[in-house]
Amino acid sequence: MAVATPQPAGLLSGNSRRRARERVVHIIVAAAALTSILVSIGIVGSLLYRAVEFVAGLADPGAVDLAEARNGIGFSNLWSDKWAPRFFDFDVKTLLVGSLVVTVVAMAVAAPIGLGSAIYLSEYASDRVRKVVKPILEILAGIPSVVLGFFALRWIAPNVVGNVFDGADGQSLLAAGLGVGLLTIPLMASISEDAMRSVPRALRMASAGLGARKRTTTVSVVLPAAVSGLVAAGIVATSRAIGETMVVFLAAGASGNTALFTVNPLERGSTMTAAMASQASGTDGTISELGFGSLFFVGFVLFVITLTLNLIADRFVRRVREVY
Amino acid sequence: MAIEAQRMQAEESSKSTSPASGDAVSPSVEGSAVAVKSESEAVVRLDDVSVYYGSFRAVRDVTMPINKNEITAMIGPSGCGKSTVLRSINRMNDLIPTARVEGLVSYMGIDLYGEDVDPVEVRRRIGMVFQKPNPFPKSIRDNITYGPRIAGIAKNEWDDLVEQSLRSAAIWDEVKDRLDDSALGLSGGQQQRLCIARAVATKPDVLLMDEPCSALDPIATGRIEDLMQELKNDYSIMIVTHNMQQAARVSDRCGFFTTELDSQSDRRTGQLVEFDETEKIFSNPSDERTENYVTGRFG
Numbered sequence: 001m002a003v004a005t006p007q008p009a010g011l012l013s014g015n016s017r018r019r020a021r022e023r024v025v026h027i028i029v030a031a032a033a034l035t036s037i038l039v040s041i042g043i044v045g046s047l048l049y050r051a052v053e054f055v056a057g058l059a060d061p062g063a064v065d066l067a068e069a070r071n072g073i074g075f076s077n078l079w080s081d082k083w084a085p086r087f088f089d090f091d092v093k094t095l096l097v098g099s100l101v102v103t104v105v106a107m108a109v110a111a112p113i114g115l116g117s118a119i120y121l122s123e124y125a126s127d128r129v130r131k132v133v134k135p136i137l138e139i140l141a142g143i144p145s146v147v148l149g150f151f152a153l154r155w156i157a158p159n160v161v162g163n164v165f166d167g168a169d170g171q172s173l174l175a176a177g178l179g180v181g182l183l184t185i186p187l188m189a190s191i192s193e194d195a196m197r198s199v200p201r202a203l204r205m206a207s208a209g210l211g212a213r214k215r216t217t218t219v220s221v222v223l224p225a226a227v228s229g230l231v232a233a234g235i236v237a238t239s240r241a242i243g244e245t246m247v248v249f250l251a252a253g254a255s256g257n258t259a260l261f262t263v264n265p266l267e268r269g270s271t272m273t274a275a276m277a278s279q280a281s282g283t284d285g286t287i288s289e290l291g292f293g294s295l296f297f298v299g300f301v302l303f304v305i306t307l308t309l310n311l312i313a314d315r316f317v318r319r320v321r322e323v324y
Numbered sequence: 325m326a327i328e329a330q331r332m333q334a335e336e337s338s339k340s341t342s343p344a345s346g347d348a349v350s351p352s353v354e355g356s357a358v359a360v361k362s363e364s365e366a367v368v369r370l371d372d373v374s375v376y377y378g379s380f381r382a383v384r385d386v387t388m389p390i391n392k393n394e395i396t397a398m399i400g401p402s403g404c405g406k407s408t409v410l411r412s413i414n415r416m417n418d419l420i421p422t423a424r425v426e427g428l429v430s431y432m433g434i435d436l437y438g439e440d441v442d443p444v445e446v447r448r449r450i451g452m453v454f455q456k457p458n459p460f461p462k463s464i465r466d467n468i469t470y471g472p473r474i475a476g477i478a479k480n481e482w483d484d485l486v487e488q489s490l491r492s493a494a495i496w497d498e499v500k501d502r503l504d505d506s507a508l509g510l511s512g513g514q515q516q517r518l519c520i521a522r523a524v525a526t527k528p529d530v531l532l533m534d535e536p537c538s539a540l541d542p543i544a545t546g547r548i549e550d551l552m553q554e555l556k557n558d559y560s561i562m563i564v565t566h567n568m569q570q571a572a573r574v575s576d577r578c579g580f581f582t583t584e585l586d587s588q589s590d591r592r593t594g595q596l597v598e599f600d601e602t603e604k605i606f607s608n609p610s611d612e613r614t615e616n617y618v619t620g621r622f623g
Contacts, residue, residue, distance in 0.1 A: 209416060211448035212474050213444055
């Protein structure tokens with residue numbers, strides 16, 4: 001077979017500078033992606049390292065810490081009736097239960113109101129109303145939590161909790177929970193609405209064609225079809241509520257980073273996040289090495305909880321994708 | 325009960341108000357035997373119906389009946405308003421925010437757009453099958469019982485209703501052993517027959533079918549067409565179809581729609597060109613446009 005006239009080598013090599021530039025771009029964006037991964041790994045790693053160090057410190061406290069401790073130091077410090085790192089009371093269950101109470105209160109507010117908003121926006125609102133309301137909802141999601149925390153402290157606590165339950169100034173887990181709930185509504189509403197709007201319109205038509213009212217269609221067709229997305233919304237919102245710090249820090253009423261164990265929402269208390277913020281910002285006057293270490297221990301517990309919730313949420317979201 | 329009373333009332337008033345019409349007499353006494361074809365009665369009548377989307381008139385001046393126990397077809401090129409007219413009959417257009425109906429659409433002599441008419445009640449009596457099969461992501465059984473459930477039919481009747489509906493949609497033998505499996509596991513043709521069964525389960529008088537076979541293969545299409553012939557013994561059917569052969573095969577009467585430039589809006593608006601017995605439409609149409617369409621010269 002005859003070969004066409006031989007061409008000079010390099011005919012097809014193109015512009016070498018451009019190829020080099022392409023490689024550089026590749027490296028830069030890969031580095032950007034890698035950075036966030038490395039940072040995450042670093043955070044988790046240091047968290048874990050310091051948490052382990054804290055536990056080890058409990059087993060073998062340094063001389064200084066030991067001198068300050070009243071009743072000696074050991075693993076028993078992890079189980080008492082209060083969280084008071086100043087006095088080496090590292091009762092994590094106080095904070096866990098505090099977080100639980102705040103989260104339950106928050107979700108009791110955010111789940112029905114968020115879901116209701118989502119149903120309204122997705123099923124009832126006209127296009128014109130939705131175009132106005134949806135952005136407002138998204139702006140609400142952007143309110144700094146410290147603002148809402150202040151609102152919870154100065155308004156919700158005295159006016160809602162104080163008045164209704166006859167508390168003095170109303171600072172309590174309940175007030176904090178209500179504040180966190182308000183903060184979580186937009187997130188809950190937004191994800192739920194996305195889930196409901198992804199239900200095919202043809203199903204709504206089928207239901208209407210069979211003589212169903214909008215209410216029936218929503219309850220019997222749209223919500224069941226969107227259930228995985230709604231569960232995911234609930235979990236993401238829960239995760240957000242557990243992680244919320246500022247509102248609780250301001251409104252839950254724990255002072256000097258000391259909180260007594262309680263399951264009563266009307267009492268003052270603290271959560272994992274608020275205790276960490278309190279500890280790290282040094283509002284607690286004396287911070288021993290061991291007390292500071294407890295921050296990482298609590299942080300790690302918190303990380304494990306939210307990670308678990310996010311993994312579960314991810315599963316549900318995936319399942320939504322499979323259906324449609 | 326309310327509807328029953330309303331109907332009686334409408335029967336009285338329709339004698340004087342309903343437009344005189346040669347081929348159809350408005351409502352007759354309940355229980356009259358199946359009428360002779362040439363004199364059959366209209367269950368639904370459209371008189372001078374126009375449908376608007378906002379200010380745009382999508383289709384205008386449609387006058388045609390749906391006769392009892394007949395299959396009435398609407399044919400015509402895309403965008404000529406067939407589906408729009410169909411949706412005006414069970415008030416599905418209400419779900420499109422800007423849609424508006426002018427003229428008289430009546431069922432048993434009752435103005436379907438009258439003030440005290442509940443669209444939900446209308447849709448229970450005038451069922452609908454859509455272009456694409458749209459079963460609920462529920463079990464086969466739950467798909468069928470959805471309508472009866474919301475209509476308040478007693479639970480102990482559901483089992484019979486499920487069998488009866490699936491039988492009348494000619495799909496019982498294929499699904500009777502897996503009633504609790506998801507309807508989404510069925511083939512497209514089976515899903516569409518399930519949707520027909522679902523529509524039938526609410527015991528409507530009229531079945532509207534919006535291109536029910538357009539998403540199906542020829543074999544599934546053939547089955548649905550056979551099924552329609554059986555269904556017309558119990559129901560009055562109106563079908564929209566792109567497929568002229570299908571209209572010729574299945575329908576008793578046929579309306580041909582086309583689009584014309586509307587002087588009012590300067591846009592193309594659908595209109596009914598001719599309505600007649602199917603045989604006549606396909607063999608000896610009176611309008612040249614119909615002839616051009618059915619002989620394949622246009623569209």
